[in-house]
Amino acid sequence: MAGVLVKGRFPRRRLIQAVATNLVRHLFGGAARSWARNIGSTAPAIGSMTLLLLMSGLVGLTGFALHNLEQVEAGQASLLHVYLRDDAKPPDVASLWRHLLSDARVAGVTYINKDQALERAQRIPGLPQLADATESNPFPASLDVQVKKIDDVAAIDALVRYDVAVDPVYPTSYDKGAYQRIQAVLFGTAVAGFALLGLLGFVAVTVTMNSIKAAIHARRDEITIMQLVGAPRWMVRGPFVVEGAITGAVAGVVAGLITFGLTFAGIAAASGAFTRFAPGVTVTVAAAAAAIVLLVGLGLGSGSSLISLRRHMET
Amino acid sequence: MRPIVEFAAVTRAYGARVALDDVHFELLPGELTFLVGPSGAGKTTLLKLINREIRPSSGRLWVAGMPAHQIKASRVAELRRRVGVVFQDYKLLPRLTARENVAFGLQVGDLRVSDEEARDRSLDALEAVGLGDRGDAYPHQLSGGQQQRVAVARAVVGQPQLLIADEPTGNLDQETAWQMMDLFEDIAAWGTAVLVATHNVEIVTRLQRRVLTLVQGRLVRDQPAGWTGRMAWLASS
Numbered sequence: 396m397a398g399v400l401v402k403g404r405f406p407r408r409r410l411i412q413a414v415a416t417n418l419v420r421h422l423f424g425g426a427a428r429s430w431a432r433n434i435g436s437t438a439p440a441i442g443s444m445t446l447l448l449l450m451s452g453l454v455g456l457t458g459f460a461l462h463n464l465e466q467v468e469a470g471q472a473s474l475l476h477v478y479l480r481d482d483a484k485p486p487d488v489a490s491l492w493r494h495l496l497s498d499a500r501v502a503g504v505t506y507i508n509k510d511q512a513l514e515r516a517q518r519i520p521g522l523p524q525l526a527d528a529t530e531s532n533p534f535p536a537s538l539d540v541q542v543k544k545i546d547d548v549a550a551i552d553a554l555v556r557y558d559v560a561v562d563p564v565y566p567t568s569y570d571k572g573a574y575q576r577i578q579a580v581l582f583g584t585a586v587a588g589f590a591l592l593g594l595l596g597f598v599a600v601t602v603t604m605n606s607i608k609a610a611i612h613a614r615r616d617e618i619t620i621m622q623l624v625g626a627p628r629w630m631v632r633g634p635f636v637v638e639g640a641i642t643g644a645v646a647g648v649v650a651g652l653i654t655f656g657l658t659f660a661g662i663a664a665a666s667g668a669f670t671r672f673a674p675g676v677t678v679t680v681a682a683a684a685a686a687i688v689l690l691v692g693l694g695l696g697s698g699s700s701l702i703s704l705r706r707h708m709e710t
Numbered sequence: 711m712r713p714i715v716e717f718a719a720v721t722r723a724y725g726a727r728v729a730l731d732d733v734h735f736e737l738l739p740g741e742l743t744f745l746v747g748p749s750g751a752g753k754t755t756l757l758k759l760i761n762r763e764i765r766p767s768s769g770r771l772w773v774a775g776m777p778a779h780q781i782k783a784s785r786v787a788e789l790r791r792r793v794g795v796v797f798q799d800y801k802l803l804p805r806l807t808a809r810e811n812v813a814f815g816l817q818v819g820d821l822r823v824s825d826e827e828a829r830d831r832s833l834d835a836l837e838a839v840g841l842g843d844r845g846d847a848y849p850h851q852l853s854g855g856q857q858q859r860v861a862v863a864r865a866v867v868g869q870p871q872l873l874i875a876d877e878p879t880g881n882l883d884q885e886t887a888w889q890m891m892d893l894f895e896d897i898a899a900w901g902t903a904v905l906v907a908t909h910n911v912e913i914v915t916r917l918q919r920r921v922l923t924l925v926q927g928r929l930v931r932d933q934p935a936g937w938t939g940r941m942a943w944l945a946s947s
Contacts, residue, residue, distance in 0.1 A: 413824035417817055620801050623761065624864070625790035626818035628783075 421630050426637035433610050437642055440603040444646035444692060447595040452654030452688040454588045459680065460673035461581050467674060468577045473545040475569045477538040477555050478562040487560035488538075494558075495540055500551060502541040509536050535562055596695075603699035607639055608707045618708065632708065636700045643696020644689065651685035651692075658684070711738055713772070714872045714903040715760060720769035720779075722755050722927075729755040731927040732769070737905060739871065741935075742898035744914045745907040747924035753907040756924065757874050760905070761793055762786050774871045791819040794865030794902075796875035800857045802849040808860045809845035812836060815864035835863035839893055855886035859893070866897055873897055875906045879913065891917060 430437065477495075479488060488506075495504045507515070512534035540555075542548045548569050556566040611618065621631050658681035662669050669676065713736035722730040730752045737743060745753050758764045759771060762778045771778045774792035781789060802811050812832035817823050823831075836845050839859040849857055858878060865873055875894070879887035891913055898904045908914065914921055923931035 409824065410822055413827075414821045416825065417821040417823070421818070616801075617803055620803060621818055622787075623763075623790065623795055623797075623801065624815045624818060625787045625793075625868075627787045630818060 422633045422637055426634040426641065429610060429614065429634065430638045430641045433606070433613065436609045437606045440599070440606040440642050441646050441649075443595070443602045444599040444643060444695060445649045447592070447599040447695075448646055448650030448688045448692050449653050450595055451592055451691060452650055452684050453657070454592060455687070456654070456658060456673070456676055456681070456684050458585065458588065459684075460676050461584060463675035464672075465577050465581055469545055470541075472570050473542045473548055475540040475542055475548050475551055475567055477540055477567050478535045478565055479537060479560055480562045481535060483536075483560040487558075491555065491558050491560045492538060495538065495551075495555065498551070498554075500543055500547040502543045504541070505539040507537045507539055509534060512536060535565075599695065600699045600702070603639060603642060603696060604703040604706075606642065607635055607700045607703035610635060610638060611703070611707050632704050635704055635708075636697045639700025639703075640693050640697040643692035643694065643699075645692075646696070647689035647692020651688040654688055655681045655685040712775075713738055714774055715905070716770075716772040717756075718770040718772075720759065720766045720771050722752075722759060722764065723767045728927050730759070730766075730924075733924075733927075733929045735922060735929060735932055737872070737903045739903050740898055740901045741920060742894055742904045742917075743906070743920040743922060744917075745905055745922045745924065746909070746911075746914055750926075751924040752927040753924055754876055755927075757795075757876050757905070757907055760872070760874055761795055762789050787819075791868060792871050794868065794870040794873040796858070796861050796865050796873065796878045798877040798880045800849070800854075800861045802857055802860060802864075804849050807846050807848055808836060808841060808852065808856075808863075809833060811849070811860055812864045812867050816867050819868050831867055832863070835867040836860070838866075838896075839863045840889075853886075854881050855883070855889065858882060858886075858890060862890070862893055862897075866902070869902075871902065873902050873904045875904070877907055877909065879908060879910050884912075887913060 477491070492504055492506070495501050509532050513532050516534050540551060542551055552567050552569065555561060557563075561567075618631055658676065659678060661673075662676075662678060662681075715735075715737040717733045717735050720730060720733045721728065733756070745756065747753055755764070759766055759778065760773055762773070762781065766779050769779065773789055776785070776789045776792070778789060802808075803814065806814060809829065809832045812835050813825075813828040816828050816831060833842065833845055836842050839862050841856060841859055841863070844852060844856060847856075849860070852860065858881070862875075862878075865875075873894070878894075879890055882890060887910060894904050894906060895917075918936050920935045921931070921933045922929060923933070
C-alpha cells in the first residue's frame with residue numbers, strides 16, 4: 396500500500412521559542428563571550444568612554460543648573476522698580492498702575508509702600524545703616540513692574556519715567572547688565588563644555604572603534620565561515636554591535652553611578668548652597684542624568700561598533 | 711529539467727588580467743561534474759562566482775534560480791544558503807565539536823531550527839558521512855579525511871540544491887579521496903547538483919562523469935559523462 400506523506404505542522408509556540416533561543420545565542424551569547432574574552436583590549440575603551448560619560452553627566456547637570464540660574468536671573472533682571480514721589484496723589488498712582496497693566500508687554504504690577512520698601516532694604520547688605528542714619532524712612536514707595544521680555548524693560552522705563560506720579564530725581568531702577576553678563580558666562584561655559592566633550596568623544600569613539608577592530612581581527616576565520624555558509628548580514632555584524640553596546644553600557648553604569656553619587660553627596664552635604672548655586676538640581680534630576688548617561692553610553696558603544704564594522708568588515 | 715547553475719557569456723577580470731573568459735555552461739540537478747584545468751586556469755574564480763564571493767565583470771549567471779550577476783549584497787546570504795560549499799582547508803570552527811559545526815551551518819541559515827532538531831539533523835548528516843560516532847570530537851581530534859567529511863556534512867545538512875567543492879581531496883590520501891568521491895556520488899544520486907574542482911586525474915578518468923576543462927580562463931572542453939578516460943580524445947575530435 397502506498398504511504399501517505401503528511402506534512403508536519405510545527406507548533407507556533409515552539410517555533411517562536413526556537414527563533415528566540417537562536418537569536419539570543421547568536422546575538423547576545425556570542426557577543427558576551429567575545430567581550431569577556433577580549434576584556435584586555437576593551438579596557439581602554441571602557442576607561443575613555445567612562446571619562447567621557449562622566450564629564451558629559453557633570454557638564455549636563457552644570458548646564459541644567461546654569462540654565463535654571465539664568466531663568467531666575469532673567470526674572471529678576473526684568474523687574475523694573477518705578478519709584479513714586481512721596482507727595483504723589485493716589486489717583487495719579489492708580490492711573491499709572493492701570494496704564495502699566497494695560498500694556499501687553501507687562502506681566503504684572505505690585506505696589507510696594509514705604510514700610511515694605513524699608514523692610515526690603517534692611518535685607519540688602521549696607522542699606523540698614525542708611526535706614527538707621529535718618530529718623531524718617533528714606534525709601535520711597537514703588538510700583539514693581541514685571542516685564543515679560545527682558546528686552547522690553549528699557550521701553551517700559553522710558554514710558555513711565557516722566558509720569559507725574561514718578562519721582563523725578565530717581566525715577567526707576569533695574570540691572571541692565573546682569574542678564575547680559577550671565578548670558579556671556581553661559582555662552583563661554585557652553586563653548587568650553589562642548590569643546591571638551593567633543594575632544595573626549597572623539598577619543599572615546601576612536602578607542603572603541605579600535606577595540607572592535609581588534610575583535611573583528613581575532614574572529615576573522617569565524618566571520619569568513621559564517622559568511623560562506625550563508626549567515627545573514629545582521630547575524631555576522633550583530634554580535635559586534637552588541638559587544639560595543641556592552642562596552643558602552645558598562646562605561647555608562649560606572650559614569651552614571653559616579654554622577655549620581657557626586658550629586659547626591661553634594662545635596663546631602665550642603666543643600667542650602669546647592670539650592671542657591673545649582674537651582675533645580677535635585678536627587679530626581681541626578682537619577683535622570685545617570686539614566687541618560689547610561690543610554691548615551693549604549694548608543695555611543697553600538698554606534699562606534701557600527702562605524703568600525705563599516706570600515707573593517709568585508710562583505 | 712531546469713538547470714541549477716547557468717553561465718551565459720560570463721567573464722571575470724581582475725584589473726587587466728582576465729581570469730574567466732566568455733564561459734557558457736549549465737548544471738542540472740543530480741549531476742556530478744568535475745572542473746579541471748591547470749593552476750591559474752580559473753577554477754576557483756568560477757566557484758567563487760557561483761557562491762557570489764565575487765561578481766562577474768560581464769555576462770549573466772543564475773544559481774538555484776537567483777541571478778547571481780545582479781543580486782544585492784543583502785540577498786547574498788539567501789543565495790549561499792542554497793549552495794553547500796566544501797573547502798580544501800575544511801574551514802571548521804575549532805572551538806565547536808563536529809556535531810556543533812554541522813548544526814552551526816544549519817542554524818545560521820535558518821533561525822527556526824530548534825536545538826533539538828539541529829542536533830538530530832546534524833547527527834543524521836554525520837552518520838551519512840560515516841562519522842556518527844565522532845560527533846563530540848573537536849576538529850583537532852579528527853584526521854584530515856574526517857574533518858573533510860564533517861565539512862561535507864555541514865555543506866549538505868541544509869539540503870542545498872547545489873554542492874560545490876574546491877579541491878576537496880587536495881589534502882587527503884588516495885584511499886580517503888575515493889571515500890570522499892563515493893560520498894559525492896551518493897549526494898548527487900539524491901538530486902543535488904555537485905561540482906568538484908580537482909587536480910586528481912585518476913579520480914576524474916575513472917569515475918566517467920561530466921568534465922569541464924578550463925585553460926587560461928576559457929572553457930575549452932565540456933565532456934559529457936562516460937566520455938572520459940583514455941578514449942577522451944574522441945570527444946574533442
